[in-house]
Amino acid sequence: MLSAILGAAIVLYVAYFALTSIQAKYKHHRQAQAWECQDPRRVQAPYFGVAGLVRSIKAYREKRLLTYIGSIHDEYGNTFRQSSPIHAITSTIEPENVKTILATKFNDFGLGTRHRQFYPLLGDGIFTLDGPGWSHARALLRPQFAREQVADIALLNDHVTSLIDLIPKDRSGFDIQRLFFLLTIDSATHFLFGESVGALESGTSKGSILNTSAVGGAAGFAEEFNKSQDYLAIRSIAQNLYWVINPKEFQEANRKVHEVVDYYVNLALQARASPSKELSGDRYIFLNALAAETQDPKILRDSMLNILLAGRDTTASLLSSTFYYLARHPATWNKLRQEIVKVFGDSRQPLAEITQAKLRDITYLRHVLNEVLRLLPPVPMNFRVANKDTSLPVGGGRDGTAPVYVKKGDIVAYSVYNMHRRTDFWGEDSHLFRPERWEENAKHGWDYLPFNGGPRICLGQQYALTEASYTIVRLMQHFDTLKNADPDTRKEPVLLSNLTLSHDQGVLVNLFSSHDA
Numbered sequence: 244m245l246s247a248i249l250g251a252a253i254v255l256y257v258a259y260f261a262l263t264s265i266q267a268k269y270k271h272h273r274q275a276q277a278w279e280c281q282d283p284r285r286v287q288a289p290y291f292g293v294a295g296l297v298r299s300i301k302a303y304r305e306k307r308l309l310t311y312i313g314s315i316h317d318e319y320g321n322t323f324r325q326s327s328p329i330h331a332i333t334s335t336i337e338p339e340n341v342k343t344i345l346a347t348k349f350n351d352f353g354l355g356t357r358h359r360q361f362y363p364l365l366g367d368g369i370f371t372l373d374g375p376g377w378s379h380a381r382a383l384l385r386p387q388f389a390r391e392q393v394a395d396i397a398l399l400n401d402h403v404t405s406l407i408d409l410i411p412k413d414r415s416g417f418d419i420q421r422l423f424f425l426l427t428i429d430s431a432t433h434f435l436f437g438e439s440v441g442a443l444e445s446g447t448s449k450g451s452i453l454n455t456s457a458v459g460g461a462a463g464f465a466e467e468f469n470k471s472q473d474y475l476a477i478r479s480i481a482q483n484l485y486w487v488i489n490p491k492e493f494q495e496a497n498r499k500v501h502e503v504v505d506y507y508v509n510l511a512l513q514a515r516a517s518p519s520k521e522l523s524g525d526r527y528i529f530l531n532a533l534a535a536e537t538q539d540p541k542i543l544r545d546s547m548l549n550i551l552l553a554g555r556d557t558t559a560s561l562l563s564s565t566f567y568y569l570a571r572h573p574a575t576w577n578k579l580r581q582e583i584v585k586v587f588g589d590s591r592q593p594l595a596e597i598t599q600a601k602l603r604d605i606t607y608l609r610h611v612l613n614e615v616l617r618l619l620p621p622v623p624m625n626f627r628v629a630n631k632d633t634s635l636p637v638g639g640g641r642d643g644t645a646p647v648y649v650k651k652g653d654i655v656a657y658s659v660y661n662m663h664r665r666t667d668f669w670g671e672d673s674h675l676f677r678p679e680r681w682e683e684n685a686k687h688g689w690d691y692l693p694f695n696g697g698p699r700i701c702l703g704q705q706y707a708l709t710e711a712s713y714t715i716v717r718l719m720q721h722f723d724t725l726k727n728a729d730p731d732t733r734k735e736p737v738l739l740s741n742l743t744l745s746h747d748q749g750v751l752v753n754l755f756s757s758h759d760a
């Protein structure tokens with residue numbers, strides 16, 4: 244009797260499931276027809292998409308994920324669909340589609356599971372929230388970024404000097420990428436907390452908390468922060484299964500990072516309560532300015548960590564890739580250096596103070612940075628998840644010109660890296676580093692998107708460009724010769740594509756001044 248009831252219940256459940264699936268399919272089909280949508284080309288991925296997922300993971304592990312995605316676009320066009328065990332993924336490198344998800348239909352798309360994936364480190368911050376929470380975080384932070392002090396060149400001065408001190412005096416090859424990652428953690432913590440973690444300083448850290456906290460002195464904070472970020476990247480790839488990845492090491496790293504940030508938050512709150520305890524005189528400190536707006540320690544901690552994550556590796560990536568290309572293009576190095584020395588002089592004979600306005604005026608420097616951000620965008624791929632049934636304007640049908648239907652819950656992925664290399668926008672030489680192309684045509688819209696677009700456009704664009712430009716100028720003033728020291732002769736770098744882009748084998752160069760014996 245019991246088994247008959249159980250059997251009937253299972254039959255009923257299966258029938259209900261089948262019926263609702265058919266109903267939903269029919270509803271989507273009708274909606275797609277009404278919107279004149281057609282399916283994009285579909286990548287064959289047997290076993291309900293598991294095969295596709297396995298191929299992507301393999302490409303990621305072999306450090307060729309971006310070229311792998313490019314090869315699928317070459318075969319299937321600028322927009323294609325791939326089943327995945329959880330949700331269908333539509334991948335696109337059509338500027339019109341990217342504009343739709345990031346701007347025109349901003350409210351139809353969100354960050355999906357990013358909040359839950361990143362929560363253990365980042366909590367509720369601008370980078371992880373959607374909807375009203377995000378609007379609130381953005382409104383809180385935006386005024387701080389509008390201020391001139393945000394890109395404080397005086398603050399960068401000592402950190403770049405420390406970096407120069409670490410460059411081998413004997414002209415031997417070294418990995419400049421490693422130094423740029425230390426530079427940006429030092430400058431970012433200095434600007435955010437009012438005191439740098441001192442990762443470029445050998446020996447003990449400058450930061451008072453760092454010597455006594457569990458992170459264990461100089462560079463410890465950077466190490467724990469890197470560790471947490473690596474886990475965030477893996478949780479992000481695991482999509483809905485992110486919760487499986489939560490080892491003790493990850494939890495410990497988060498705890499140590501929080502301990503340090505909480506120390507600074509408390510200091511800022513105390514300084515606010517009794518102004519005589521002001522941390523660094525009248526110099527602008529991001530955290531103190533934010534503490535004037537909110538005194539909630541959790542909001543302050545989350546805000547600091549979100550900005551640190553958004554700003555640190557991205558700027559280090561831009562600087563590393565710039566030196567990757569300059570070391571391989573001596574004519575560009577010489578031309579840029581000439582322009583810079585003409586305006587600012589060199590370190591033996593400085594001519595002018597380096598200011599943000601003067602940096603912006605060096606057109607060729609802007610073109611070089613534009614070209615690096617085109618070929619190796621620090622955020623090379625991204626995605627959004629549909630909040631509701633919606634559509635993209637192009638990509639459907641055989642010729643890819645019809646609108647594409649996107650169901651609620653489906654993922655739309657876009658690879659800026661591959662969009663930036665489309666030959667129809669950038670010419671047959673789109674894969675080549677040629678800053679002069681920006682003299683010929685500097686007008687680009689949604690086909691050029693290193694800093695994202697729409698309401699979530701990067702807040703730190705100006706900060707990043709100033710920091711990168713200043714660092715390049717100082718290095719060019721100090722050293723007149725840059726050489727490629729990488730024995731690997733491959734035409735393209737081996738890229739690690741985690742949350743941001745980096746060079747798997749570092750960026751090996753010789754950097755010296757021919758005047759020094």
Ligand code: HEM
Pocket residue numbers: 369370381549550553554555557558561620621622625693694695698699700701702703704706707708
């Ligand atoms: C070359 C350096 C940089 C690049 C290429 C870059 C790129 C980006 C991109 C692509 C996004 C969008 C991410 C998404 O919505 O999924 C973003 C967001 C953001 N960036 Fe940057 N970024 C850089 C440097 C910085 C710096 C230095 C800061 C801060 C000091 C910063 C702060 C932010 C913030 C706060 C957001 C979140 C904006 C929001 O969601 O409303 N970025 N950035």
